[in-house]
Amino acid sequence: MCTGRVDLELVLQAFSRGADGVFIGGCRLNECNYTTGGNYDALNMALLCRRLMEHIGLNPERLRIEFMSSGEGIRFAEVMNDFGKKIRELGPIGEGEGLDAAELETDLIQIIRLIPYIKLMKNDKLATRLQNPAEYDKLFTREEIEELFSELVSYYIDPKLCQACGICARKCPVEAIAGGRNLVHIIDQAKCIKCETCFKSCPARFAAIRKIVSEPVPLPIPEDARIIVREGAR
């Protein structure tokens, strides 16, 4: 596997498990072993991850990415010693930043759950190739990360409009939609990854799925109210 295979989730899970620092080492830029330039993807992921860390109050320096060749043993040793030193200075994760442990955990859990959404929103930027280190800081801005969370999207099935056709439930990649014959479909918000698949697949003549931006999602209707009574059936 390539450094570009390192998933945002792997890094954030390591932090959520209590890692004080995460190091990613890749081939030198423009000297990709796979010739795909995947190390640029790794760089972009790390830049995004550092912004996400900042967003929840973690010191982004806890994540470091460096590019070197297998011939640079001494440089590797220097970098690792330096990173070790840095992490010792920063102290244990959360504690060093003066964060409440429970709060940090909740925040990390929330971000990890939102990874699919974050990827969907940022995939174009994650695939860019930054040639100049001066551009690193601008790839993902603080404001855009704020926006990502403040304008969080949710999907909701309007019980009055749902005709239980089952298309959305069948297409949902994470099985977050409770379906059933003649039953109003309901999105389990805890499972939903906000991929929009249901929204796009709901037939236009029903248009039962609503996109809700930065507002609370209405509570699902009670189980016994889900039965759809069709006019023709009377």
Added chain:
Amino acid sequence: MEYCPVKYPDTFNQEISNNKAIHIYFSQAIPLVTYIDESCLYLKDKKCGICKAVCENNAIDFTQTPKKVEINVGAIILAPGLEPFDPSLRNEYGYGRLQNVITSMDYERLLCATGPYEGEIRRASDKKHPHKIAWIQCVGSRQVIPGGNSYCSSVCCTYAQKQVILTKEHDANAECTIFHNDVRAYGKDFERYYERTANLPGVRFIRSYVSLGREIPETKNVTIRYSTLDEGVKEEEFDTVVLSVGLNPPDDVKELAGKLGIELNEHGFCKINPVNPMETTRPGVFVSGAFQGPMDIPESVYTASGASSQCGELLDYRRGKMSKTRKYPAEKDVSKEEPRVGVFVCNCGANIGRVVDVPSAVDYALTLPNVVFAKSQLFSCASNCAEEITDLAKEKGLNRVVIAACSPRTLEPLFRDTLREAGINPYYLDMANIREHCSWVHAKEHEEATQKAKEIIAMSVARAGHLEALQEFDLPVNKAALVVGGGLAGMTCALSIAEQGHQVHLVEKNKDLGGMARRIHYTLEGQDVQVYLHDLITKVNQHPLINIYTEAAITETTGYVGNFVTTLKSERGVTEIRHGATVIATGAEEHKPSEYLYGQNDRVLTNLELEEKITAREDSLVNAKSLVMIQCVGCRNEDRNYCARICCSQSVKNALKLKEINPDRDIYIIFRDMRTYGFKEDYYREAASQEVKFIRYEPENKPQVTAVEEGGRQFLRITVPDDILGKMMAIDADFLALAAAVIPSPGNTEVASLFRVTLTPDNFFKEAHAKLKPVEFATDGVYLCGTAHYPKHIPETISQAYAAASRALTLLSHDTVTASGSVCGVDEQKCIACGACIKACTYGAIEFQVVKGDKKATVNPVLCKGCGLCNSKCPTGAISLKHFTNEGLLSQIEAAFPEREMVKK
């Protein structure tokens, strides 16, 4: 080794540190086994024998003697290497007399992590770290004096630069001074490397002959006397002086030559065929590497491959006759079983065991979930231990194996094979690297290292539980090759492949074969290029297995290693070619200068234009009284930051030819560094002795050229600062020849994208590894040779062309290629057809297909190279890289931090 009482100077470490009579030759030796040498007390006097008493495996046998073995062979390749020049033969450097004067070989060992002081640079006199270090270049090279070598050793300029860079990495404040003559950074990317070295703080390059001064009695420091144009003669003190020693022919070379019936050249290296450097004077005996003459690693590697291709031409009818096919037991399906992990912890001799408490790691492994068996081994990679793994895996019913040993980079294939021997799918193996990642880096922290080793093992065991059986697949290999480019490189390569029984499609964009060589008439060494070229073209034209397409343009190429399909348009119309291998030999071009009045005045020529005029014996040139050549035109500058390698020799070649025609003619070569490396140095000296004048210029003070008409005569006036005289010098010349750079072909970008290979920043093709894989691309099944790779001389092009043929043959001679099972797969239920994976995949391995009415991503496993970029882009986790799944990797993280729970999404 621990018990052996005999200590004597370790020859591998240049006798700086000691070794034992029983020892491993060096830490990367193959095979990595101990042996006893002549210093053994038992072998000498039948005393001691301690090692035999302590060896638990009864592996020591004092009765072994050398055996004479007779082998019948059809061809021989000589690769005896070289011998570093021994400066103790020459008193002037004080080597052997002054403790802090050492050779570059000594210094190389000091720099090495497995060297005498484990990578610490210490001087002999006081074991302190030297701070102020001087390198003296050309020791034993470029010297026509008794005991010296007249040739240039080709590698010392760059190895000294490497040593400076490494020194600065050891000690950022070190002061490094290189005393040099010409800096010969003629190799690929060497100019940049030279620049990088020169720009380091505290590094000085001083162009001066030097003499060794004296040793300061108190400090044992050494002084060097040198002179510069600005400051005159100076004497300066250094903590250590490194002699950049040159390369000599191997010892005992005369005896070897006598036994084999081959001739040597005047320098004692192998006498070779100038147009086929792998050929000795005896048919069937080939030569590779520095026995041909001083050369760097890539040249050694490609002459080695080149020699093997020529053996292939002789012995192709016997190819594969001695190979044996392995028979493996049937693979058990254990996918439904609970994981039963066996852990084998390797001591790696003492490499791991000396640092990590291996027995305690074994005990710990037994406490881990799913582990049913654990054991330590001395060398897990040794054949007896590998057998033990196979046997125990069967006996204990293991279905996953963790080897806690070294990096998977080298030995994973071996251990995968070990699993197959036990009827277990090879992908059920995981290696816990407790050597490179642990014992080697924490040599002094035994307890912490043991703890870390345990954690690494725990992580590995956790991952093992998530491994799945994967199937490697055999892809058929199309036996034909496509060679792109019909110059010397392409033709030589095509012919060698065809001579080994494979069909070759040779594609040339021009009307005729020959490429750049059509414009070269003679070589520095005196060969007639056109005669050789004509002969080669005839052979290629007549070869029944070579199809030639001229005036051809490739429009499309698809497929993968062993199965490419290329479409081209040529004078024969549109053709679709199926081929297993591709060779890129598209050549290079001559730079068209935009300075020195080129294009404005007919008296200003490029080197190639001059050569054409010389060959045609044009009157104006034959009668010319004075001719100037300017070197480094269009390269070694900001736009093209490389040395075009051949131009210095080309100019010397033309100068000698002109002198041959008319010895009284004045010839001036205005140069920056004369880079006549290797035996070409002799011709440089010859030119100087024939009174060709060499004048050095600095890039910031380039020569100026004006067209002059005086008294009815038209000529050129070239003014150049003369450093030695300290004033401007004006030369009136009838002709000016510009050593115009060899530049990459503008078509390279297109060829690169067609064949999915990469280019360097200078737009030459980028090989898979600058040193070790000089004719391969990172893209499987595509090979490289000739000036498309980098400017090079004709013999070098021919060597590399044979090398590319050899590498292509390695592929084409097999009926199948095995593709890794670690490729990506799609869980269609999870795919939302967002297309992120398709965008991420540069191999074109992923496409949308309609599955039950929905668009879904699908992976062509043949094209997938297992990088996993798509995996980390996929928002829903629908596409995943097998063998490196999120579940497996997360389980490792979980095992590394066992305290808290993993967030379940």
